[in-house]
Each structure stands twice: as C-alpha cells, then as structure tokens.
Amino acid sequence: MxxxxxxxxxxxxxxxxxxxxxxxxxxxxxxxxxxxxxxxxxxxxxxxxxxxxxxxxxxxxxxxxxxxDLQPTDGADPNHVAVDETVIQLNSEQYWLYAAVDPDTNRLLHVRLYPTRTNAVSSMFLSELREKHQVDDAIFLVDGAPWLHAACHRHGLRFQHVTHGNRNAVERVFREVKRRTNQFSNTFSHVEPSTAENWLQAFAFAWNQLI
Structure with missing residues (x-):
C-alpha cells in the first residue's frame, strides 16, 4: 500500500x-x-x-x-479587485455566482451564490467582501452591469468599467467553474443552494492553493 x-x-x-x-x-x-x-x-x-x-x-x-467547510482566507489587501457574476445551473433553476478576484495574484477573495442579481444583492456581496478583506482603498474592476456600479457607489468604492485586461482574472475563474460543473454534472444535481455554495467556496479555497 x-x-x-x-x-x-x-x-x-x-x-x-x-x-x-x-x-x-x-x-x-x-x-x-x-x-x-x-x-x-x-x-x-x-x-x-x-x-x-x-x-x-x-x-x-x-x-x-x-x-x-473550506473558504478563502480573510485579510487580503489588494490594489485591484475584479468583480463579476455568472449564471450557475442548479437543478432546473438558475442562480448567480458572484466572485471577487485579486487580478494581481489571481486569488479568489470571496464567492457567494444568489437566486438573483440586483442592486441589493450586489451591495450585500460587497459588504461581506469589505468585512473579510481590506478593499476600501482598492480600485474595483467591473463590467457595465448597473447593479455593480450602484453597489460600488453605495459603499463609496472607486471602480473602473473594464471589459478586458485585469478583469479577465475573474473570467478565467468562471471558465474553470463551468468546466467543472459541466464535466461533473453530479456536483449540482439534486442539491440545495447552500450545498452548491459550500462546494463553490471549497473550490475557491482549492483554487487559491493551486495557483
């Protein structure tokens, strides 16, 4: 053995x-x-x-x-934070995976799964991100989503509308998540949203260990 x-x-x-x-x-x-x-x-x-x-x-x-119960560690102090959301299929319903990435290190800072994407949900995500990490002085890199712009305004965070460049860090994470969930469909079949979110947070932990 x-x-x-x-x-x-x-x-x-x-x-x-x-x-x-x-x-x-x-x-x-x-x-x-x-x-x-x-x-x-x-x-x-x-x-x-x-x-x-x-x-x-x-x-x-x-x-x-x-x-x-693995999750990304707290206490990061990034210069930039790329934030985005993408659709995750959970059984027959769609949920929204929010993710924040430090584009300088490609490390995931925070991930959450929500049943919708709104100004309030986006603000909640940024509030949790601020509690976990020192991001108040960072520049947030976002796309044209108005809910992300509104959430940054609400928290007084500086942000830039970026389509490519450093914001691609979060897109790479999303591609890997979707590759995993498409290849191993049993991951999100017949599970509760909290179970799927737990797996996604564990994935974020592992991603940070491997990069």
Missing amino acids: LSFDRLSGDSGCIELDFLEREATPEPAMKLGIRLHLAGLSLSDTVSILERLGVDRHRTTVHRWVQKA
Missing part, C-alpha cells in the same frame, strides 16, 4: 473538525478532498482511494468536502 503521507501533500490547512465521527484515516480524507477539488470527479477520486486501500462511496467524499 502506498503511503498517505507522501500523497497528501501540503494539506495541513484543511481542518477536519468532524474527524471524530469518521472511520477514515485523516490523511486519506484530506487527499480525497484535495483530489476532488483539484479537478478529479468523485468517481475518479474514489478509484484512487480504493487503490490505496480505502473503500468509500462517492457521496462520502462529497460529504467530506461539505463538512470541511
């Missing part, structure tokens, strides 16, 4: 507070979480764990990701 210690990598930042209720060795759980969030489907992740002597179901790995 291969050593989990050699395969789990730098996973010390993944905290497993629910570990006492799990029979799976901690290194195997962390490896499963990292493999899935790094791009493997649940089925492929389970197959690798089986080769290491850990027989678990796809829903078990999915539950590990959910219970780990």
Whole structure:
C-alpha cells in the first residue's frame, strides 16, 4: 500500500473538525478532498482511494468536502479587485455566482451564490467582501452591469468599467467553474443552494492553493 503521507501533500490547512465521527484515516480524507477539488470527479477520486486501500462511496467524499467547510482566507489587501457574476445551473433553476478576484495574484477573495442579481444583492456581496478583506482603498474592476456600479457607489468604492485586461482574472475563474460543473454534472444535481455554495467556496479555497 502506498503511503498517505507522501500523497497528501501540503494539506495541513484543511481542518477536519468532524474527524471524530469518521472511520477514515485523516490523511486519506484530506487527499480525497484535495483530489476532488483539484479537478478529479468523485468517481475518479474514489478509484484512487480504493487503490490505496480505502473503500468509500462517492457521496462520502462529497460529504467530506461539505463538512470541511473550506473558504478563502480573510485579510487580503489588494490594489485591484475584479468583480463579476455568472449564471450557475442548479437543478432546473438558475442562480448567480458572484466572485471577487485579486487580478494581481489571481486569488479568489470571496464567492457567494444568489437566486438573483440586483442592486441589493450586489451591495450585500460587497459588504461581506469589505468585512473579510481590506478593499476600501482598492480600485474595483467591473463590467457595465448597473447593479455593480450602484453597489460600488453605495459603499463609496472607486471602480473602473473594464471589459478586458485585469478583469479577465475573474473570467478565467468562471471558465474553470463551468468546466467543472459541466464535466461533473453530479456536483449540482439534486442539491440545495447552500450545498452548491459550500462546494463553490471549497473550490475557491482549492483554487487559491493551486495557483
């Protein structure tokens, strides 16, 4: 059997507070979480764990990701923040994924999933972003969406209407999210919005670890 210690990598930042209720060795759980969030489907992740002597179901790995409650770390102080939103299909309904990215590092700062996109929702997203990070002096890079402009005005944030350039950082993140959700359709099938949002925040955590 291969050593989990050699395969789990730098996973010390993944905290497993629910570990006492799990029979799976901690290194195997962390490896499963990292493999899935790094791009493997649940089925492929389970197959690798089986080769290491850990027989678990796809829903078990999915539950590990959910219970780990991974999110981007707080406290960033970026010079620019690219903000955008995109449609995410959740079962038969459409939701809006809001994301904020530091274009200088390509790190995700904050992600949230909402059932609509309005001035109030956009303002709520920026309010949470301001609580998590030092962004009041940053320049926000947004497209022509009036709800984003209105939210920036409401919070007194400087912003620029940018179509390409540094704002492409958030577009790259959205392309990867959609690649994952299209390739692994089971991710957002028959789940509650909170479950999908939890996975997206875990994806943001993993994205920041890999770039």
